[in-house]
Amino acid sequence: MTALISIESLGVAFHGVPVLRGVDLTLRKGEALGLVGESGSGKSVTWLAALGLLPRHAQVSGSVKLDGRQILGAPASVLDQIRGGRVAMIFQDPASALNPVLTIRKQLCEALALHRDLSGEAVKAEALRLLNLVGIPDAGRRLSAYPHEFSGGQVQRIMIAMALAGNPDLLIADEPTTALDATIQAQILELLSTIRREMNMAMVLISHDLGVVAENCDRVAVMYAGRIVEQAPANQLFADPVHPYAQGLIGALLPLDGPRRRLTAIPGTVPDPAHMPGGCAFAPRCALAADPCGLAAPTLAPIADDRAVACIRAETSRRALLGIAAE
Amino acid sequence: MSAPLVEVSAIARSYAMRSGMFGRSTAVHAVDGVSLAIPKGETLGLVGESGSGKSTTGRIVLGLEPPDTGEVRFGGQPMAAPGTQAWRAQRSRMQMIFQDPLGALDRRLPVAAQIREPLDIHSVGTPAEREERVRELLRAVELTPAHGTRYPGALSGGQRQRIVLARALATKPDFLVCDEPVSALDVSIQAQVVNLLCDLQAQLSLTLLFISHDLRVVRQISSVVAVMYLGRIVEIGSADDLFARPEHPYTQALVSASPAPGRRSAGRIVLSGDPPNPAARPQGCAFHPRCPRAIARCRSEVPTLSGVGGDRQVACHLVAGPQAATRDAA
Amino acid sequence: MGRYFAIRIGRAALTIVLVVTFAFVVLRLSGDPALMILGPEAPPEVIAAFRKAWGLDDPIWLQYLDYFSAIAQGELGRSMRDGRPAIQLVLERIPATLALTLPAFFFKVALGVPAGIYAALHRGSGIDRAVMMTAVAGFTVPSFVLALLLVLIFAVQLGWLPSGGQDSWRHAILPITTLSLGGAAVLARFTRSAMLEVLGQPYIRTASAKGVPWRKVVTSHALPNAAIPTVTILGFMVGTLIAGAVVVESVFAWPGVGRLLVVAVANRDLAVVQCILLLVAMTMVTSNLVVDFLYGFLDPRLRAKGAHA
Numbered sequence: 023m024t025a026l027i028s029i030e031s032l033g034v035a036f037h038g039v040p041v042l043r044g045v046d047l048t049l050r051k052g053e054a055l056g057l058v059g060e061s062g063s064g065k066s067v068t069w070l071a072a073l074g075l076l077p078r079h080a081q082v083s084g085s086v087k088l089d090g091r092q093i094l095g096a097p098a099s100v101l102d103q104i105r106g107g108r109v110a111m112i113f114q115d116p117a118s119a120l121n122p123v124l125t126i127r128k129q130l131c132e133a134l135a136l137h138r139d140l141s142g143e144a145v146k147a148e149a150l151r152l153l154n155l156v157g158i159p160d161a162g163r164r165l166s167a168y169p170h171e172f173s174g175g176q177v178q179r180i181m182i183a184m185a186l187a188g189n190p191d192l193l194i195a196d197e198p199t200t201a202l203d204a205t206i207q208a209q210i211l212e213l214l215s216t217i218r219r220e221m222n223m224a225m226v227l228i229s230h231d232l233g234v235v236a237e238n239c240d241r242v243a244v245m246y247a248g249r250i251v252e253q254a255p256a257n258q259l260f261a262d263p264v265h266p267y268a269q270g271l272i273g274a275l276l277p278l279d280g281p282r283r284r285l286t287a288i289p290g291t292v293p294d295p296a297h298m299p300g301g302c303a304f305a306p307r308c309a310l311a312a313d314p315c316g317l318a319a320p321t322l323a324p325i326a327d328d329r330a331v332a333c334i335r336a337e338t339s340r341r342a343l344l345g346i347a348a349e
Numbered sequence: 350m351s352a353p354l355v356e357v358s359a360i361a362r363s364y365a366m367r368s369g370m371f372g373r374s375t376a377v378h379a380v381d382g383v384s385l386a387i388p389k390g391e392t393l394g395l396v397g398e399s400g401s402g403k404s405t406t407g408r409i410v411l412g413l414e415p416p417d418t419g420e421v422r423f424g425g426q427p428m429a430a431p432g433t434q435a436w437r438a439q440r441s442r443m444q445m446i447f448q449d450p451l452g453a454l455d456r457r458l459p460v461a462a463q464i465r466e467p468l469d470i471h472s473v474g475t476p477a478e479r480e481e482r483v484r485e486l487l488r489a490v491e492l493t494p495a496h497g498t499r500y501p502g503a504l505s506g507g508q509r510q511r512i513v514l515a516r517a518l519a520t521k522p523d524f525l526v527c528d529e530p531v532s533a534l535d536v537s538i539q540a541q542v543v544n545l546l547c548d549l550q551a552q553l554s555l556t557l558l559f560i561s562h563d564l565r566v567v568r569q570i571s572s573v574v575a576v577m578y579l580g581r582i583v584e585i586g587s588a589d590d591l592f593a594r595p596e597h598p599y600t601q602a603l604v605s606a607s608p609a610p611g612r613r614s615a616g617r618i619v620l621s622g623d624p625p626n627p628a629a630r631p632q633g634c635a636f637h638p639r640c641p642r643a644i645a646r647c648r649s650e651v652p653t654l655s656g657v658g659g660d661r662q663v664a665c666h667l668v669a670g671p672q673a674a675t676r677d678a679a
Numbered sequence: 680m681g682r683y684f685a686i687r688i689g690r691a692a693l694t695i696v697l698v699v700t701f702a703f704v705v706l707r708l709s710g711d712p713a714l715m716i717l718g719p720e721a722p723p724e725v726i727a728a729f730r731k732a733w734g735l736d737d738p739i740w741l742q743y744l745d746y747f748s749a750i751a752q753g754e755l756g757r758s759m760r761d762g763r764p765a766i767q768l769v770l771e772r773i774p775a776t777l778a779l780t781l782p783a784f785f786f787k788v789a790l791g792v793p794a795g796i797y798a799a800l801h802r803g804s805g806i807d808r809a810v811m812m813t814a815v816a817g818f819t820v821p822s823f824v825l826a827l828l829l830v831l832i833f834a835v836q837l838g839w840l841p842s843g844g845q846d847s848w849r850h851a852i853l854p855i856t857t858l859s860l861g862g863a864a865v866l867a868r869f870t871r872s873a874m875l876e877v878l879g880q881p882y883i884r885t886a887s888a889k890g891v892p893w894r895k896v897v898t899s900h901a902l903p904n905a906a907i908p909t910v911t912i913l914g915f916m917v918g919t920l921i922a923g924a925v926v927v928e929s930v931f932a933w934p935g936v937g938r939l940l941v942v943a944v945a946n947r948d949l950a951v952v953q954c955i956l957l958l959v960a961m962t963m964v965t966s967n968l969v970v971d972f973l974y975g976f977l978d979p980r981l982r983a984k985g986a987h988a
Contacts, residue, residue, distance in 0.1 A: 060535035060537060075884060075887055075888060079803070098892065098893065099892075102890045102891070102892050104890070105887065106888065106889040106890030110888070110889075113884065113885060113888075115881050118880055118881045118882060119882055121882045121886070121900050121903075121904070122980055123904055123978060124900070124903070132886075132889065132891060132899075133889045136889065168979040170979070170980045181885070184885075184889060187889075188890070203562065204562060204564075204606045205602055205603060205620045205624070206398075206624055207606060208602075208606035208617060208619050208620070209620065209621075211608075212619050230535065230536055233607065233608030236608065271536060271537065274536050274537055274539070274540040275536075276566070276568065276569055278564055278565060278568060278593075278607060279589075279593040282568075282569065285540035285543060286540070287537065287540035287541040288537040288540070289541070291505045292535070
């Protein structure tokens with residue numbers, strides 16, 4: 023199956039400071055990929071760069087292909103067609119994600135007018151259909167309302183409706199539920215799941231919340247300091263993480279039931295991109311670090327079918343984990 | 350069982366909120382009839398979403414705001430009114446740490462000076478003793494004196510929160526209120542700070558009120574947990590038991606909404622409807638519009654907290670109280 | 680809605696009363712009008728007669744009451760210098776002032792706002808820096824310095840334009856230019872920061888992510904939001920249309936309201952000063968009211984009644 027979108031060696035730097043150091047990702051049609059990482063990992067920058075949404079002064083290198091066609095560095099007219107049309111993106115902060123001085127109707131219809139060949143009454147009908155699809159009650163009246171008249175969860179639903187306006191093949195959700203309450207988060211995630219299944223849409227779910235990603239994605243990629251450090255199917259990653267950072271993250275995730283245990287905290291902090299340590303960026307915080315780790319950054323290497331890890335101590339790490347499990 | 354260090358009896362607090370430019374003002378019942386008792390050395394976790402009133406409760410418990418009705422007692426004594434001399438003296442025994450460490454620190458002062466400030470205010474010891482105490486506190490939060498010379502802007506989020514914690518512990522308080530202290534931190538740093546809090550609590554016999562929307566963190570650090578919804582406590586019980594076997598429908602939905610690896614979405618309880626608007630609280634049980642199991646009674650009568658066995662109390666017509674037996678007939 | 684405006688109008692009226700009271704008190708405390716007008720050599724009986732005629736011997740609170748009751752009846756007093764009604768003196772000067780301030784306002788907006796928008800859209804570029812440096816120069820240089828500089832260059836050195844008076848349309852060029860440059864500088868800087876703030880908002884990124892072409896993002900999404908704070912400062916500038924040209928009129932000997940004010944203050948010509956101040960206060964307050972009105976039109980968040988928080 024050919025990839026829907028394929029990213030190779032994507033690098034991004036701001037004023038000479040690299041924040042993305044060579045990211046490789048592929049996504050197939052209908053697949054759900056989870057991208058997990060903490061601040062500074064580059065998980066959002068990856069997709070902003072792919073869609074050309076970074077500020078002008080960002081230095082972007084590498085290759086991003088949509089259906090085999092290179093879109094990185096493509097002219098604005100091409101990118102405008104793709105954005106919202108083939109690839110849609112929704113963001114985190116619902117409070118200010120919609121233009122406060124325009125009605126919902128204007129903003130929705132703008133998206134529809136750009137990507138669908140509809141006019142007049144058909145546009146309004148479609149807008150209503152989308153609002154109903156995402157569960158906005160009393161859609162007819164609410165069309166003429168302004169963003170501040172909706173709650174955070176509802177604004178996020180409207181964002182999703184706008185994203186779906188162009189019938190995209192890929193939806194990138196950048197921390198869509200982080201700013202929302204837990205019960206609303208559950209609603210939004212369920213909505214995304216339903217839509218994805220019904221429209222066979224691919225999805226990238228970016229989050230710092232491992233739990234959210236675990237439950238909603240087929241595959242997960244873990245990012246650290248601008249690189250992907252591990253990639254695996256979701257259930258395998260959480261059962262058996264190999265990269266020490268992934269292990270640390272999963273160890274920091276507590277179950278709500280079962281015995282309490284002390285959190286395995288990863289010591290230290292995420293390095294400053296301007297002062298990145300040579301070699302593996304995680305080495306200063308890694309319990310398994312050895313001398314070779316400081317020499318060169320490890321590349322993402324496959325260790326099994328559909329699994330890849332960027333760690334030269336992967337085997338040791340795995341054995342250590344299995345050793346603990348065996349006790 | 351010793352007398353609780355902090356005892357809160359039926360506190361209520363409302364704010365007048367004006368709707369729109371010139372609408373009539375409505376009363377927002379931020380907190381409505383909350384009673385808590387925190388034994389010395391224990392941690393009470395207060396859980397709820399936005400609009401639940403948990404932050405307001407934290408402020409009232411600390412004496413930062415007076416309740417409209419009800420009483421707060423600290424160490425057996427009633428809480429003094431804010432701004433009075435007696436109240437100021439009580440400050441050294443209770444402290445608070447917040448969600449935004451950068452906002453809680455003064456950007457213009459080196460952090461060591463900020464840790465020292467409570468000691469200066471309450472005139473604790475000699476200046477030399479205060480310096481020594483600052484060093485001691487930095488060690489306690491796993492930072493070095495070198496960190497103390499820096500400005501807040503030069504520290505990471507986790508380090509700043511440690512400084513805030515050090516400052517809160519300066520006057521050796523008995524009671525600490527933590528309002529979402531780790532929510533703004535990265536996951537790996539959250540773990541560090543939570544571990545630190547647990548350790549310090551054990552070492553210093555601190556009593557904690559831990560307010561958060563993150564169930565996992567609350568479970569890790571609390572012995573007792575209270576769940577709030579629109580200003581009222583809907584369920585209270587021991588932490589492990591409450592999360593393992595939640596009784597109130599809202600708690601069940603909260604627990605179910607918390608995603609966990611290895612468990613797929615099937616069987617998840619997803620609440621319908623909008624999050625609550627504190628200015629327009631529903632009649633009867635505040636949760637009934639979103640409750641999957643609401644009965645007629647829920648619309649008219651406010652449920653009260655009643656025991657359901659062990660140390661668990663639930664405010665739900667279906668679960669506790671004399672009418673629980675008739676729920677099948679509903 | 681009615682209550683909203685009733686409160687605003689009430690506040691406006693109070694502002695006007697306070698302004699005029701303040702002027703009333705200060706003028707009387709700062710010197711004897713009779714001496715100012717008649718000169719120090721005038722014989723004491725003449726001064727006494729003058730004072731009696733103008734009620735200056737009455738206790739101050741009585742003067743104040745007289746004054747306000749007169750205003751209420753539409754009687755704004757007479758100039759102590761030439762006895763004509765103050766309001767007449769002021770009104771006949773207004774066209775001259777407007778001949779300067781209205782074109783200047785137009786140029787300020789036409790120059791300043793596009794410059795600010797352009798600078799914001801090309802932030803950090805050479806043009807942005809050039810525009811900003813010019814703007815800073817424009818509003819830090821005091822208007823009289825700028826005026827004198829322009830006179831020096833264009834009237835004295837080059838001899839292209841006249842340096843003072845009001846004889847032909849050519850005489851208006853330098854004063855209008857002086858007024859425009861200062862205002863354009865302020866507007867450019869202000870518009871730039873309003874635009875920058877808006878461009879940094881998440882909804883701009885949402886619009887781009889929807890595939891809206893950049894041009895349309897700027898015109899449909901950014902500008903309507905940036906207009907809101909810009910309207911504030913424009914309203915302020917409109918409020919200064921009547922008396923904002925005091926310095927420029929003085930430098931160029933342009934017979935407008937500003938010049939009249941300067942002369943009247945020097946002479947303690949109470950009625951005229953009070954009349955002008957009343958006029959200025961009313962203009963300012965009216966333009967603020969209009970701006971408040973406009974806000975409701977531009978920003979739907981302010982229109983909402985009982986909106987869900």
